[in-house]
Amino acid sequence: MPDTPRLATSFRDVEAWIFDLDNTLYPPETDLFSQIDVKIGAFLQRALNLDAVAARVVQKDYYRRYGTTLRGLMIEHGVAPEAFLDYVHDIDHTPVLPHPELAAALTALPGRRYIMTNGSRRHAEAVSARLGITGLFDDIFDIADAEHLPKPQAPAYDRFWRRHGIEPKRAAMFEDLPRNLLVPHEHGMRTVLVVPRAAAAALREEWEDEGRDAPHVDHVTDDIARFLDAVIRAIAPG
Known part of the structure; x- marks a missing residue:
């Protein structure tokens, strides 16, 4: 886990928190x-x-x-x-378990919260319900909202930022694919790569992890709830 001063420097001015859905808000080992x-x-x-x-x-x-x-x-x-x-997306979502620690961390984040996914809104809503985080986001921006142009293509992010009036330099992006963090980083966003734990890492293709150690990845975690809790404590007043 990064040290508190570094977290404070990175996140103290963040006003918008943007989260990918699959393998980010729920752990890859869920294997959904x-x-x-x-x-x-x-x-x-x-x-x-x-x-x-x-x-x-x-x-x-x-x-x-x-x-x-x-x-x-x-x-x-x-x-x-x-x-x-x-x-x-017509699947069994029951493998996704409630995550009260994640819900508490999301609730405590200052500013606005969004899901930005290459999947559908219906799928995002089903996952959110299973996690117990329904209602904690200002909006879900799905692939239809992006006019079916997915991350990592730049126009997808542009449409998202314009729709919600987001200033990228005052925003943070959480993703499980390094390539999806390149455009956000180029626009000044804080970037957090959410990586699988050892048991789930074997399920990924080698290219999906390319860029994990690249400069456009500011932070890396395998526990998003714990990471968010550390950020909240680091940026708390006083």
Whole structure:
């Protein structure tokens, strides 16, 4: 955990706190995203008439090149985003457990709080309900709000900042993918990378962790609630 003076310097002027959803607000070891991953593969098999192996190759190629598999499907095949999102987020959310420590930390943060996700609002609301953090955010900015242009592409952030009147230099971004923190850092945001613990790290592809030690990552934690609690104590008056 970073020392208190460094946390105070980084976060004392933050007025807007922005959180990614999947594998950030809930821990990767929950393995919720594996359900989505399977459904994305099944959607590809049907939509593109592919076998499971070929669908997997396309899925991961689009995810890496376009930011989401959906974006690749829209650009290269004209797939309607609503049908995709409705299908892949129709999952069992019960593996996500209530997290009272996270709820308490979010409540104590000064200023505004947002979820910014490449997923759907419905999925974000379901996860929030399971975590026990419903109502703690000023808004959920989902992929439809971004006009289906995902992070890490710069226009997605621009649309988010404009909609909510956010000054990036007075904001902080929490993400599980280093590449999604590059644009925020370039605009002056404080950036926090939320990494998986050892048990869940093996579930990630190697490229997803590229940039973990790059200059655009200001802080790294494997426990977002504990990190937020440390920030709150560091910036508390007196």
